Amino acid sequence: MNLEDLFSLKGRVALVTGGSRGIGRMIVEGFLAAGIERVYITARKEDELNATADELGEKVIGIQGDISTLEGCDQLVAAICDKEDRLDILVNNAGAAWGADYTEFPEAGWDKVMDLNVKTPFFLTQKLHTLLTAAASADRPAKVINITSVDGQRVNPWETYSYQASKAALIHLTRRMAARLVKDHIYVSSIAPGAFPSNMNRVARDMEDESAKGIPSKRVGDAFDMGGSAVYLASRAGDYTIGETLTVDGGIVNAHLPTHFADPAGGR
Numbered sequence: 198m199n200l201e202d203l204f205s206l207k208g209r210v211a212l213v214t215g216g217s218r219g220i221g222r223m224i225v226e227g228f229l230a231a232g233i234e235r236v237y238i239t240a241r242k243e244d245e246l247n248a249t250a251d252e253l254g255e256k257v258i259g260i261q262g263d264i265s266t267l268e269g270c271d272q273l274v275a276a277i278c279d280k281e282d283r284l285d286i287l288v289n290n291a292g293a294a295w296g297a298d299y300t301e302f303p304e305a306g307w308d309k310v311m312d313l314n315v316k317t318p319f320f321l322t323q324k325l326h327t328l329l330t331a332a333a334s335a336d337r338p339a340k341v342i343n344i345t346s347v348d349g350q351r352v353n354p355w356e357t358y359s360y361q362a363s364k365a366a367l368i369h370l371t372r373r374m375a376a377r378l379v380k381d382h383i384y385v386s387s388i389a390p391g392a393f394p395s396n397m398n399r400v401a402r403d404m405e406d407e408s409a410k411g412i413p414s415k416r417v418g419d420a421f422d423m424g425g426s427a428v429y430l431a432s433r434a435g436d437y438t439i440g441e442t443l444t445v446d447g448g449i450v451n452a453h454l455p456t457h458f459a460d461p462a463g464g465r
């Protein structure tokens with residue numbers, strides 16, 4: 198077994214939605230380190246998108262657009278189809294959050310989050326089915342990686358009702374889509390990030406030390422954690438991991454002792 202071949206993405210073409218910054222950009226950096234042939238990134242803000250594509254080099258190509266609507270997804274698919282006849286890896290990463298007091302939580306904050314976080318990954322993957330199928334074989338399956346969240350795995354105290362529901366929905370949708378697409382040699386899985394510094398997670402970005410206190414490993418996540426996990430799932434190394442959600446969170450979900458159990462002698 199050769200370690201380089203195991204994790205290599207040589208000769209593969211990927212699309213990472215929301216690749217202009219944050220977690221999407223970390224994934225692109227991982228794919229580049231694994232030798233990927235080309236990566237398309239998308240975002241609404243063209244300046245930031247182009248700046249990221251320029252910074253990361255000629256293998257990274259920006260396609261500007263809003264993918265929160267089916268029309269936006271169609272435009273993105275048309276732009277990819279113009280340039281490629283196959284797609285090896287799709288990362289459904291673009292996402293939105295909304296926080297508001299329960300009694301005032303607005304419909305706009307429900308629809309915006311559910312549309313981008315649940316509806317878009319389903320329909321974008323459906324619309325890219327022909328291109329993914331063209332890349333997929335039993336020896337080298339195509340991959341779809343949905344970026345979910347630990348907030349879909351356990352209740353968090355923030356009043357982000359639609360966000361938490363959307364991520365739980367996407368974790369289950371990952372399994373259901375995996376069950377359908379496995380026969381086409383398209384393997385669907387998900388990564389559930391914990392706290393990664395980004396525009397969305399400003400607490401992890403601007404109060405890193407404070408955030409780290411609540412994480413069992415005592416640090417927030419970085420590009421190595423996210424890039425490494427995405428490369429694993431996208432490459433040969435991840436070919437037997439299907440429908441699974443890989444939790445990448447420094448232990449928040451699976452290695453966190455509830456405070457009332459933290460002291461083994463507690464309560465006695």
Ligand SMILES: NC(=O)c1ccc[n+]([C@@H]2O[C@H](COP(=O)([O-])OP(=O)(O)OC[C@H]3O[C@@H](n4cnc5c(N)ncnc54)[C@H](OP(=O)(O)O)[C@@H]3O)[C@@H](O)[C@H]2O)c1
Nearest residue numbers: 215217219220240241242263264292346393395396397398
């Ligand atoms: N950071 C964390 O701690 C964390 C934890 C768990 C899960 N996640 C998940 O990770 C994913 C990425 O989040 P992030 O923290 O990296 O957030 P971020 O920094 O806000 O990045 C979001 C990306 O998505 C793009 N985007 C947003 N709305 C879009 C739309 N309608 N159409 C096209 N592109 C759009 C953004 O670019 P434009 O604004 O220019 O469109 C940007 O590239 C999300 O699904 C999020 O739920 C993040």
